[in-house]
Amino acid sequence: MLKVVIDTNVFVSSFYGGKPRKIIDLWKKGELTVGLSNPIIEEYIFVLKRFGQKDVKNLKELLSLFKLTYNSLYIANPPHLNIEIEDEDDKKFIECAVALNCEYIISGDKHLLNLKNYYEIKILSPNEFLDLYQQIKNI
Numbered sequence: 001m002l003k004v005v006i007d008t009n010v011f012v013s014s015f016y017g018g019k020p021r022k023i024i025d026l027w028k029k030g031e032l033t034v035g036l037s038n039p040i041i042e043e044y045i046f047v048l049k050r051f052g053q054k055d056v057k058n059l060k061e062l063l064s065l066f067k068l069t070y071n072s073l074y075i076a077n078p079p080h081l082n083i084e085i086e087d088e089d090d091k092k093f094i095e096c097a098v099a100l101n102c103e104y105i106i107s108g109d110k111h112l113l114n115l116k117n118y119y120e121i122k123i124l125s126p127n128e129f130l131d132l133y134q135q136i137k138n139i
Contacts, residue, residue: 001030001031001032001033001071002031002032002033002103002104002133002136003032003033003034003035003073003100003101003102003103003104004023004032004033004034004035004102004103004104004105004106004129005034005035005036005040005093005096005097005100005102005104005105005106006023006024006027006034006105006106006107007090007093007105007106007107007108007109007112008040008043008044008047009107009108009109010023010106010107010108010126011024011044012044012047012048012051013108013126015048018126019126019127019130020108020126022126022130023106023126023129023130026133027071027072028071030071032071033071033072033073034071034072034073035072035073035074035075035096035097035099035100035102036066036072036073036074036075036096037074037075037076037077037078037092037095037096037099038076038077039077039092039096040092040093040096041066043092045063073100073102075096075099075100078092078095078096078098078099078100079095079099080095081094081095081098083095083118085111085112085115086111086114087109087111090107090109090111090112093105093107093112094112094118094121097118097121098118098119098121102121103120103121103122104121104122104123104124104129105118105121105122105123105124106124106125106126106129107123107124107125108125108126113125
C-alpha cells in the first residue's frame with residue numbers, strides 16, 4: 001500500500017470533488033495509507049472552518065477516520081528538520097513524510113511542488129499522483 005501525506009489544499013479541495021476527492025476516496029477504500037501529525041490535522045480543521053465547510057456529515061466522517069487511525073499512520077509531533085523551503089508552513093508535510101517513511105506528498109502548493117522531491121519522497125500534484133497510481137495498478 002502506498003504511503004502518502006496529503007497537503008491541506010488537496011484535503012480541503014476534496015470536499016468539492018475532482019481529483020482531490022478521488023485521492024481521498026482511494027484512502028477511504030483502503031488503497032492508500034495517509035501520514036498524519038498533530039500540526040497537519042490542526043491545519044486541516046482550521047482551514048475547513050475558515051472556509052465555512054458546511055458538510056458536517058462528511059467532516060465528522062473524516063475526523064472519525066483520523067481518530068480510528070483508519071488506513072493511516074500517525075506521529076503526534078514529528079522532529080523538526082533543517083529544510084530550506086520558501087514557505088516555512090509547508091515544512092510540517094515534509095517532516096511528517098520523513099518521520100513516517102511515506103513515499104509521496106500530494107500537494108497543489110507551488111512551494112512544495114517546486115521541490116519535486118525531498119530525498120526519496122516524491123512531491124506530486126493530485127493529477128501527477130493519480131497518473132502514477134494508475135501506472136502502478138496496471139503493472
